[in-house]
Protein backbone atom coordinates (compact mmCIF):
# COMPACT_ATOMS: atom_id res chain seq x y z
CA UNK A 155 0.00 0.00 0.00
CA UNK A 156 1.58 3.26 -1.14
CA UNK A 157 1.94 5.95 1.50
CA UNK A 158 0.96 9.58 0.98
CA UNK A 159 3.78 11.37 -0.84
CA UNK A 160 4.32 8.43 -3.20
CA UNK A 161 4.38 9.22 -6.91
CA UNK A 162 1.86 7.80 -9.37
CA UNK A 163 3.24 7.72 -12.91
CA UNK A 164 0.57 8.21 -15.56
CA UNK A 165 1.15 7.53 -19.26
CA UNK A 166 -0.89 10.05 -21.22
CA UNK A 167 -1.81 13.60 -20.29
CA UNK A 168 -5.31 14.07 -21.70
CA UNK A 169 -8.47 14.73 -19.70
CA UNK A 170 -8.43 11.26 -18.13
CA UNK A 171 -4.84 11.81 -16.97
CA UNK A 172 -5.91 15.20 -15.67
CA UNK A 173 -8.77 13.83 -13.58
CA UNK A 174 -6.58 10.96 -12.36
CA UNK A 175 -3.96 13.50 -11.28
CA UNK A 176 -6.54 15.45 -9.28
CA UNK A 177 -7.70 12.24 -7.59
CA UNK A 178 -4.10 11.25 -6.84
CA UNK A 179 -3.37 14.60 -5.25
CA UNK A 180 -6.55 14.40 -3.15
CA UNK A 181 -5.21 11.18 -1.68
CA UNK A 182 -1.89 12.82 -0.88
CA UNK A 183 0.00 11.39 -3.84
CA UNK A 184 1.90 13.18 -6.55
CA UNK A 185 1.16 12.59 -10.22
CA UNK A 186 3.94 12.45 -12.79
CA UNK A 187 2.60 12.57 -16.36
CA UNK A 188 4.45 11.15 -19.36
CA UNK A 189 3.07 12.64 -22.55
CA UNK A 190 4.56 13.18 -26.02
CA UNK A 191 2.38 16.24 -26.82
CA UNK A 192 3.19 19.68 -25.45
CA UNK A 193 0.93 21.44 -22.92
CA UNK A 194 -1.19 18.41 -22.06
CA UNK A 195 -4.48 19.01 -20.19
CA UNK A 196 -3.08 17.03 -17.23
CA UNK A 197 -0.05 19.34 -17.05
CA UNK A 198 -2.11 22.04 -15.30
CA UNK A 199 -2.76 19.84 -12.29
CA UNK A 200 0.01 17.22 -12.14
CA UNK A 201 3.07 17.52 -9.91
CA UNK A 202 5.41 16.85 -12.78
CA UNK A 203 5.29 16.35 -16.55
CA UNK A 204 7.78 14.60 -18.82
CA UNK A 205 7.40 15.65 -22.44
CA UNK A 206 9.00 12.96 -24.61
CA UNK A 207 7.98 10.44 -27.26
CA UNK A 208 7.25 6.81 -26.41
CA UNK A 209 10.35 5.87 -28.43
CA UNK A 210 12.69 7.73 -26.03
CA UNK A 211 13.88 4.88 -23.83
CA UNK A 212 16.14 7.09 -21.70
CA UNK A 213 13.22 9.41 -20.89
CA UNK A 214 11.01 6.41 -20.14
CA UNK A 215 13.59 4.96 -17.74
CA UNK A 216 14.06 8.28 -15.96
CA UNK A 217 10.28 8.57 -15.64
CA UNK A 218 9.96 5.05 -14.24
CA UNK A 219 12.78 5.65 -11.77
CA UNK A 220 10.96 8.73 -10.45
CA UNK A 221 7.63 7.02 -9.71
CA UNK A 222 6.36 4.25 -7.42
CA UNK A 223 3.79 2.70 -9.74
CA UNK A 224 2.84 3.25 -13.37
CA UNK A 225 -0.66 3.45 -14.78
CA UNK A 226 -2.08 4.84 -18.01
CA UNK A 227 -4.99 6.78 -19.42
CA UNK A 228 -4.91 5.26 -22.89
CA UNK A 229 -4.12 1.84 -24.24
CA UNK A 230 -1.93 2.45 -27.26
CA UNK A 231 1.45 2.68 -25.58
CA UNK A 232 4.05 0.86 -27.76
CA UNK A 233 5.28 -2.52 -26.50
CA UNK A 234 8.97 -1.52 -26.37
CA UNK A 235 8.08 1.43 -24.13
CA UNK A 236 6.15 -0.87 -21.80
CA UNK A 237 9.08 -3.32 -21.66
CA UNK A 238 11.44 -0.54 -20.59
CA UNK A 239 9.01 0.70 -17.94
CA UNK A 240 8.05 -2.68 -16.58
CA UNK A 241 11.69 -3.58 -15.92
CA UNK A 242 11.71 -0.80 -13.32
CA UNK A 243 8.24 -0.43 -11.84
CA UNK A 244 4.91 -2.28 -11.71
CA UNK A 245 2.44 -1.36 -14.44
CA UNK A 246 -1.20 -1.50 -13.29
CA UNK A 247 -3.47 -2.62 -14.93
CA UNK A 248 -1.12 -5.33 -16.19
CA UNK A 249 0.37 -5.90 -19.64
CA UNK A 250 -2.08 -8.62 -20.58
CA UNK A 251 -5.08 -6.35 -20.04
CA UNK A 252 -3.38 -3.75 -22.20
CA UNK A 253 -2.39 -6.18 -24.97
CA UNK A 254 -5.91 -7.60 -25.18
CA UNK A 255 -7.65 -4.27 -25.39
CA UNK A 256 -5.15 -2.92 -27.95
CA UNK A 257 -6.22 -5.43 -30.54
CA UNK A 258 -9.86 -6.09 -31.32
CA UNK A 259 -9.36 -9.68 -32.51
CA UNK A 260 -7.40 -10.75 -29.40
CA UNK A 261 -10.04 -8.93 -27.33
CA UNK A 262 -12.95 -10.79 -28.91
CA UNK A 263 -11.14 -14.14 -28.66
CA UNK A 264 -10.48 -13.48 -24.98
CA UNK A 265 -14.08 -12.44 -24.29
CA UNK A 266 -15.69 -15.31 -26.18
CA UNK A 267 -13.17 -17.66 -24.49
CA UNK A 268 -14.69 -16.56 -21.17
CA UNK A 269 -18.09 -17.64 -22.44
CA UNK A 270 -19.25 -14.07 -23.03
CA UNK A 271 -21.18 -13.09 -26.15
CA UNK A 272 -19.68 -10.70 -28.72
CA UNK A 273 -20.93 -9.72 -32.17
CA UNK A 274 -20.03 -12.37 -34.76
CA UNK A 275 -16.61 -11.43 -36.09
CA UNK A 276 -13.89 -12.42 -38.55
CA UNK A 277 -10.33 -11.14 -39.00
CA UNK A 278 -9.83 -9.33 -42.33
CA UNK A 279 -6.45 -8.76 -44.01
CA UNK A 280 -7.48 -8.27 -47.62
CA UNK A 281 -10.45 -7.49 -49.86
CA UNK A 282 -10.86 -11.23 -50.52
CA UNK A 283 -10.97 -11.90 -46.74
CA UNK A 284 -13.59 -9.19 -46.39
CA UNK A 285 -15.77 -10.70 -49.09
CA UNK A 286 -15.52 -14.17 -47.53
CA UNK A 287 -16.22 -12.75 -44.07
CA UNK A 288 -19.23 -10.80 -45.29
CA UNK A 289 -20.63 -13.90 -46.99
CA UNK A 290 -20.44 -15.69 -43.63
CA UNK A 291 -21.50 -12.91 -41.26
CA UNK A 292 -23.96 -11.17 -43.57
CA UNK A 293 -24.86 -7.50 -44.05
CA UNK A 294 -25.24 -5.10 -42.40
CA UNK A 295 -21.81 -5.29 -40.82
CA UNK A 296 -19.08 -2.99 -39.55
CA UNK A 297 -15.45 -3.15 -40.58
CA UNK A 298 -13.07 -1.82 -37.92
CA UNK A 299 -9.28 -1.51 -37.83
CA UNK A 300 -7.97 -4.10 -35.39
CA UNK A 301 -5.83 -1.48 -33.64
CA UNK A 302 -5.93 2.22 -32.80
CA UNK A 303 -9.64 2.92 -33.16
CA UNK A 304 -11.33 5.45 -30.90
CA UNK A 305 -14.44 7.64 -31.00
CA UNK A 306 -15.70 5.58 -33.94
CA UNK A 307 -12.61 6.35 -36.06
CA UNK A 308 -11.24 3.61 -38.31
CA UNK A 309 -14.68 2.14 -38.96
CA UNK A 310 -16.78 1.61 -42.09
CA UNK A 311 -20.36 0.39 -42.26
CA UNK A 312 -21.21 -2.19 -44.90
CA UNK A 313 -24.87 -2.26 -45.86
CA UNK A 314 -24.45 -4.62 -48.85
CA UNK A 315 -21.77 -6.58 -50.72
CA UNK A 316 -21.39 -3.61 -53.09
CA UNK A 317 -19.86 -1.57 -50.23
CA UNK A 318 -16.90 -3.88 -49.64
CA UNK A 319 -14.35 -2.22 -51.94
CA UNK A 320 -14.88 1.23 -50.47
CA UNK A 321 -14.92 -0.13 -46.91
CA UNK A 322 -11.66 -1.99 -47.41
CA UNK A 323 -10.06 1.15 -48.91
CA UNK A 324 -11.04 3.08 -45.75
CA UNK A 325 -8.87 0.69 -43.71
CA UNK A 326 -5.82 1.66 -45.81
CA UNK A 327 -4.47 -1.88 -45.70
CA UNK A 328 -4.54 -2.11 -41.89
CA UNK A 329 -5.40 -5.49 -40.33
CA UNK A 330 -9.11 -5.27 -39.54
CA UNK A 331 -12.05 -7.14 -38.16
CA UNK A 332 -15.52 -7.48 -39.63
CA UNK A 333 -18.32 -7.47 -37.08
CA UNK A 334 -21.93 -8.35 -37.59
CA UNK A 335 -24.22 -5.40 -36.93
CA UNK A 336 -26.05 -5.79 -33.63
CA UNK A 337 -29.61 -4.48 -33.64
CA UNK A 338 -29.38 -3.31 -30.04
CA UNK A 339 -32.15 -1.45 -28.27
CA UNK A 340 -29.60 0.66 -26.39
CA UNK A 341 -26.01 0.73 -25.17
CA UNK A 342 -24.82 0.52 -21.59
CA UNK A 343 -21.46 0.30 -19.90
CA UNK A 344 -20.22 -0.98 -16.60
CA UNK A 345 -17.33 0.67 -14.86
CA UNK A 346 -15.75 -1.76 -12.46
CA UNK A 347 -12.66 -1.89 -10.31
CA UNK A 348 -10.51 -4.63 -8.86
CA UNK A 349 -8.05 -4.14 -6.03
CA UNK A 350 -4.63 -5.73 -5.44
CA UNK A 351 -6.33 -8.07 -2.94
CA UNK A 352 -8.73 -9.30 -5.65
CA UNK A 353 -11.82 -7.54 -4.34
CA UNK A 354 -14.18 -6.12 -6.95
CA UNK A 355 -16.43 -3.05 -6.84
CA UNK A 356 -18.80 -2.25 -9.71
CA UNK A 357 -20.61 0.98 -10.42
CA UNK A 358 -24.21 0.91 -11.50
CA UNK A 359 -24.40 0.50 -15.32
CA UNK A 360 -24.87 3.73 -17.28
CA UNK A 361 -26.83 4.12 -20.50
CA UNK A 362 -24.81 5.65 -23.34
CA UNK A 363 -25.93 7.64 -26.35
CA UNK A 364 -23.43 8.22 -29.16
CA UNK A 365 -23.58 10.83 -31.89
CA UNK A 366 -21.32 10.65 -34.91
CA UNK A 367 -19.37 7.85 -33.22
CA UNK A 368 -18.63 9.96 -30.12
CA UNK A 369 -20.17 9.46 -26.69
CA UNK A 370 -22.74 12.20 -26.16
CA UNK A 371 -24.48 11.36 -22.87
CA UNK A 372 -24.42 8.76 -20.12
CA UNK A 373 -27.52 8.41 -17.96
CA UNK A 374 -27.80 6.54 -14.66
CA UNK A 375 -29.79 4.52 -13.93
CA UNK A 376 -29.73 2.73 -17.29
CA UNK A 377 -32.89 1.09 -18.59
CA UNK A 378 -32.16 -2.48 -17.51
CA UNK A 379 -34.15 -5.18 -15.79
CA UNK A 380 -32.90 -6.44 -12.45
CA UNK A 381 -31.47 -9.56 -14.05
CA UNK A 382 -29.78 -7.60 -16.87
CA UNK A 383 -28.24 -5.39 -14.20
CA UNK A 384 -26.74 -8.37 -12.40
CA UNK A 385 -25.62 -9.85 -15.72
CA UNK A 386 -23.77 -6.65 -16.56
CA UNK A 387 -21.98 -6.66 -13.23
CA UNK A 388 -21.16 -10.38 -13.46
CA UNK A 389 -19.69 -9.89 -16.94
CA UNK A 390 -17.41 -7.14 -15.65
CA UNK A 391 -16.32 -9.15 -12.61
CA UNK A 392 -15.55 -12.18 -14.74
CA UNK A 393 -13.32 -10.11 -17.05
CA UNK A 394 -11.52 -8.48 -14.10
CA UNK A 395 -10.79 -11.82 -12.42
CA UNK A 396 -9.68 -13.52 -15.63
CA UNK A 397 -7.14 -10.75 -16.24
CA UNK A 398 -5.98 -10.62 -12.59
CA UNK A 399 -6.73 -6.96 -13.12
CA UNK A 400 -5.83 -4.07 -10.82
CA UNK A 401 -7.54 -0.74 -11.47
CA UNK A 402 -10.70 0.52 -13.16
CA UNK A 403 -12.05 -1.09 -16.33
CA UNK A 404 -14.83 0.02 -18.67
CA UNK A 405 -17.01 -2.60 -20.37
CA UNK A 406 -19.26 -1.46 -23.22
CA UNK A 407 -22.36 -3.58 -23.76
CA UNK A 408 -25.17 -3.75 -26.30
CA UNK A 409 -28.61 -4.52 -24.87
CA UNK A 410 -30.64 -6.92 -27.02
CA UNK A 411 -33.71 -9.08 -26.42
CA UNK A 412 -31.33 -12.07 -26.46
CA UNK A 413 -29.21 -10.64 -23.66
CA UNK A 414 -26.14 -8.46 -23.23
CA UNK A 415 -23.45 -8.47 -25.93
CA UNK A 416 -19.96 -7.22 -25.12
CA UNK A 417 -18.78 -4.55 -27.57
CA UNK A 418 -15.37 -3.75 -26.16
CA UNK A 419 -13.39 -3.21 -23.00
CA UNK A 420 -11.16 -0.31 -22.01
CA UNK A 421 -8.42 -0.98 -19.43
CA UNK A 422 -8.72 2.43 -17.80
CA UNK A 423 -11.11 5.00 -16.46
CA UNK A 424 -13.79 5.58 -19.05
CA UNK A 425 -15.75 8.53 -20.40
CA UNK A 426 -19.00 6.75 -19.56
CA UNK A 427 -17.91 6.66 -15.90
CA UNK A 428 -17.62 10.42 -15.47
CA UNK A 429 -21.07 10.53 -13.83
CA UNK A 430 -19.52 8.84 -10.77
CA UNK A 431 -17.96 12.19 -9.86
CA UNK A 432 -21.39 13.43 -8.76
CA UNK A 433 -23.17 10.12 -8.20
CA UNK A 434 -20.90 8.22 -5.79
CA UNK A 435 -18.84 8.88 -2.69
CA UNK A 436 -15.75 7.50 -4.42
CA UNK A 437 -15.62 8.27 -8.15
CA UNK A 438 -13.90 6.19 -10.83
CA UNK A 439 -10.74 8.32 -10.72
CA UNK A 440 -10.21 7.95 -6.98
CA UNK A 441 -11.14 4.27 -7.28
CA UNK A 442 -8.47 3.74 -9.93
CA UNK A 443 -5.80 5.51 -7.90
CA UNK A 444 -6.80 3.54 -4.79
CA UNK A 445 -6.50 0.28 -6.72
CA UNK A 446 -3.14 0.97 -8.37
CA UNK A 447 -1.77 2.27 -5.05
CA UNK A 448 -2.79 -0.97 -3.35
CA UNK A 449 -5.43 0.65 -1.14
CA UNK A 450 -8.79 -0.82 -0.19
CA UNK A 451 -11.39 -0.04 -2.85
CA UNK A 452 -13.94 2.63 -2.03
CA UNK A 453 -17.71 2.28 -1.94
CA UNK A 454 -19.09 2.65 -5.46
CA UNK A 455 -22.77 2.77 -4.50
CA UNK A 456 -24.77 5.34 -6.39
CA UNK A 457 -26.60 7.99 -4.38
CA UNK A 458 -28.00 10.11 -7.21
CA UNK A 459 -29.51 9.88 -10.67
CA UNK A 460 -27.11 11.67 -13.00
CA UNK A 461 -26.92 12.64 -16.66
CA UNK A 462 -23.39 13.21 -17.92
CA UNK A 463 -23.15 15.26 -21.09
CA UNK A 464 -19.91 15.59 -23.04
CA UNK A 465 -19.09 19.12 -24.17
CA UNK A 466 -17.70 18.58 -27.65
CA UNK A 467 -16.22 21.29 -29.89
CA UNK A 468 -18.50 24.35 -29.93
CA UNK A 469 -20.51 23.04 -26.96
CA UNK A 470 -17.92 24.85 -24.88
CA UNK A 471 -19.84 28.07 -25.69
CA UNK A 472 -22.69 26.73 -23.51
CA UNK A 473 -20.54 26.85 -20.39
CA UNK A 474 -21.82 30.22 -19.08
CA UNK A 475 -25.44 28.99 -19.34
CA UNK A 476 -24.59 25.61 -17.79
CA UNK A 477 -22.74 27.38 -15.00
CA UNK A 478 -26.02 29.08 -14.02
CA UNK A 479 -27.83 25.76 -13.61
CA UNK A 480 -27.99 24.73 -9.97
CA UNK A 481 -27.76 20.98 -10.37
CA UNK A 482 -24.94 21.02 -12.92
CA UNK A 483 -21.35 20.29 -12.04
CA UNK A 484 -18.87 21.32 -14.73
CA UNK A 485 -15.59 19.59 -15.51
CA UNK A 486 -13.52 21.46 -18.09
CA UNK A 487 -10.30 20.09 -19.48
CA UNK A 488 -8.34 23.30 -20.06
CA UNK A 489 -7.94 22.62 -23.78
CA UNK A 490 -7.21 25.66 -25.90
CA UNK A 491 -8.80 25.20 -29.28
CA UNK A 492 -12.41 23.94 -29.57
CA UNK A 493 -12.00 21.84 -32.71
CA UNK A 494 -15.01 19.90 -34.04
CA UNK A 495 -15.25 16.50 -32.32
CA UNK A 496 -12.79 17.46 -29.58
CA UNK A 497 -13.87 16.66 -26.03
CA UNK A 498 -13.57 19.98 -24.18
CA UNK A 499 -15.27 19.06 -20.93
CA UNK A 500 -18.38 17.47 -19.50
CA UNK A 501 -21.36 18.48 -17.41
CA UNK A 502 -22.81 16.22 -14.74
CA UNK A 503 -26.45 17.05 -14.07
CA UNK A 504 -27.79 15.58 -10.86
CA UNK A 505 -31.37 14.78 -11.71
CA UNK A 506 -32.41 13.37 -8.37
CA UNK A 507 -30.67 12.57 -5.14
CA UNK A 508 -31.45 9.19 -3.62
CA UNK A 509 -31.91 9.09 0.12
Ligand code: ATP
Nearest residue numbers: 273296303304305306307333334335336364369418
Ligand atom coordinates in the same frame (compact mmCIF):
# COMPACT_ATOMS: atom_id res chain seq x y z
P1 ATP B 1 -15.03 4.54 -28.45
O1 ATP B 1 -13.65 5.02 -28.39
O2 ATP B 1 -16.04 5.64 -28.48
O3 ATP B 1 -15.39 3.46 -27.47
P2 ATP B 1 -14.42 2.92 -30.78
O4 ATP B 1 -13.89 3.72 -31.90
O5 ATP B 1 -13.51 2.05 -30.00
O6 ATP B 1 -15.25 3.87 -29.87
P3 ATP B 1 -16.62 1.03 -30.88
O7 ATP B 1 -16.95 1.20 -29.45
O8 ATP B 1 -16.24 -0.32 -31.34
O9 ATP B 1 -15.53 2.03 -31.42
O10 ATP B 1 -17.85 1.53 -31.76
C1 ATP B 1 -18.40 2.83 -31.59
C2 ATP B 1 -19.91 2.75 -31.65
O11 ATP B 1 -20.35 2.23 -32.92
C3 ATP B 1 -20.53 1.81 -30.63
O12 ATP B 1 -20.65 2.43 -29.37
C4 ATP B 1 -21.87 1.50 -31.29
O13 ATP B 1 -22.77 2.57 -31.17
C5 ATP B 1 -21.49 1.37 -32.75
N1 ATP B 1 -21.11 -0.02 -33.05
C6 ATP B 1 -19.88 -0.56 -32.96
N2 ATP B 1 -19.88 -1.87 -33.26
C7 ATP B 1 -21.16 -2.20 -33.54
C8 ATP B 1 -21.83 -3.41 -33.93
N3 ATP B 1 -21.17 -4.57 -34.11
N4 ATP B 1 -23.16 -3.36 -34.12
C9 ATP B 1 -23.85 -2.20 -33.97
N5 ATP B 1 -23.29 -1.03 -33.62
C10 ATP B 1 -21.96 -1.01 -33.40
Ligand code: MG
Nearest residue numbers: 305406417418
Ligand atom coordinates in the same frame (compact mmCIF):
# COMPACT_ATOMS: atom_id res chain seq x y z
MG1 MG C 1 -16.49 1.97 -27.86
